Amino acid sequence: MGNIRNPRAGCALHGALATLEAIEGVVPIVQANAGCAMQHALAYRDRGGYTVAQTVPSSNIIDKQVIFGGGSRLREQIKNTVKVMDGRLYVVVGSCECAMVGDDLIGMAREAAEQGLQVIGSNIAGFHGDIHRGYTRVFLDLIDALPELETVRGLREKGGERPLVNLFGLFPGGDPYYKGDLEELRRILEAIGLRVNSFFGPGGHAALRTLSDAALNLVFSRWGETIAARLEKKYGTPQLIFDAAPLGIEEVSLFAQALVERLDLDATGAERFLEREEVLAEYFLLGAANRYFDEGAGKRAAIVGDSETVLRIGGFLSRFAAVDIRTAIYTDCGEEDALPVDFGGAAHATGDGGEIADLLCGSGADLIFASSLETEVARELGVPLLTVSHPVHDRMIGDRTYAGLRGAVALGADYLTLARQGRRAAAEKLARKLAAG
């Protein structure tokens, strides 16, 4: 069944735009009718955690360009965009109609590049899939096209310099907390002796230029696997694939250990860092144990989100807070995909809002970990909701993370806050019932 009610992901073009806009220094140029870029801007403007450009250059093509080809309109758009938009790299992205009529975006971008402009093209079309595929495809196109513009060194920096790693699989539209999550992973990786390209955030353009220098590519979701495979084929860079970003001391230790072994890092330094972090986590959550036994123990929960989010957050909750995950709903899996983990409860694959609401109603959950689209059903059920998956409207995310070590402290604290809300809601419900006689 398709995603009929409240589809939570836009099209592949939106995924490509969300990705490009989040890379500092990159300006997308859309070859499409006016609706495509407009829809993207309207859909993502209000969502927590996003970097959405206020201005999206778009060729706004009309019937004439569909019939005769949109080459000259795009040429004009590129020429004008570089005059008014300050970018270090311009990426022409396509759309359904220009893919149907065969507009040669790559060729047009090359023509601009020959004139000395920093322009590359991506033949993305909305119908290639949802935002996840948009992220993957646009990154593959960047990898293929960037060497035409930049001098790709292709040489591993050896000796005194710390090894570089690229991070793939956490991105806007997939993980709403991607900013905080990636920065937390960066903090851990730098502490154990690495340099990090996360692409999103400050230094994004520089990260693109050095992506071929990495000693290892780290992948945190299925959506980064093809990207790492392409880099392995092109530059021989090995890869390490995780089913989710690590969360909590146990996973982070395993994560660090895998990297120490792979890249021959200083094991003692990594251990010292982890010991200090563990002490800090205990310090932050001092007294949490009492509150947990009062209010947080023995809870049943339902979790909704991309596989990476569900595995990371569901796994942590079930292991460290002994939460009984009754229902896990994977929103980025198709019916033909094998579902990752059921946590001993029921696992489903759907992105349809109606179906998700029905599943949540039947889950018997005390707490819901899902997106803002589940606000209504959570309210109807009288069950508190923590928005962990895309889209998130109810909070400004800022640097909030649910990954790594600080993410474990944050999730632990938010879990206990949610449990208290749940207890209060249950008490109020009971009081109302008693008052009604």
Add this chain to the structure above:
Amino acid sequence: MSEVESNRVSFHGRGGAGNGKPAAAPKSQSAGRHIAIYGKGGIGKSTTTSNISAALAEAGYKVIQIGCDPKSDSTNTLRGNHYLPTVLDSVRGGNKVHLADISATGFKGILCIESGGPVPGVGCAGRGINAAVTLLQELKLFEEFKPDYVLYDVLGDVVCGGFAVPIRDGITDRAYVVTSSDFMAIYAANNLFKAVNKYAPTGGARLGGIIGNGLSAAYSNAIIDDFAARTGVPVAGYVPRALVVSQSELYGKTVIEANPGSEHAGIYRELARHIAENDKLVIPQPLGVGDLRDWARDWGDRVFNLENGAERAAA
């Protein structure tokens, strides 16, 4: 809690990350030499392509022939006219597509595939061909079969951007055009030259040459030679009209298979050898609409004079 493999670490058991279907791999030039064969509808593209495939396979090469035409009859003579589900039929069915379901092994091990297309009058055939070829790449057809040659038999005229995709996006690096000496076939060839001329400078396929087909009149070769010279394109070979070609086709076979000792089998073998070895690829200089008409009129006069001269000489 965790499982560690060589390059996979699973925090959550059951190898979660490996269960996902990877996103579509974009087009890349895979193993083997990828050749597109274009030409006006009905001019003999499929016959020519199949005979070239058969000759290459006979010479010991691993060959894939992909029919890029909604009619889906390109590879018929390579596999005894049996029904073969097309790539797009399988896509329409909505189930997971397996290579075994959409391919058949034909003469001398040639792997035959038909892209298929939408029902006439609906959908977009150009987009369909693009989607079919992308799917074949996702199925790792070229990595697994490891062909020496892949021949794409592409329908008719280049009527819109969609049909130019095989020569534009790096699917093939060379194209040949099949034409007779008739004006409309040459007009279609000239249109293909326009597309190649447009896309070749930015990485699109270049032209290997013209294949003259179904040539019967005394002046046919001269017309093709003249058109080739004016557009700066070499002629890869001439295939005269012959009964043996029609007869083999009626038997549901290529000439190479049905009449291996015939003169035409030799012609196709020579053509295949030329295409296999030729590395001289050009960017054609198509004639403008007015120039093409003037050129045709000029040939009209010459042909008229030739015929009349011949009649007068006979009288």
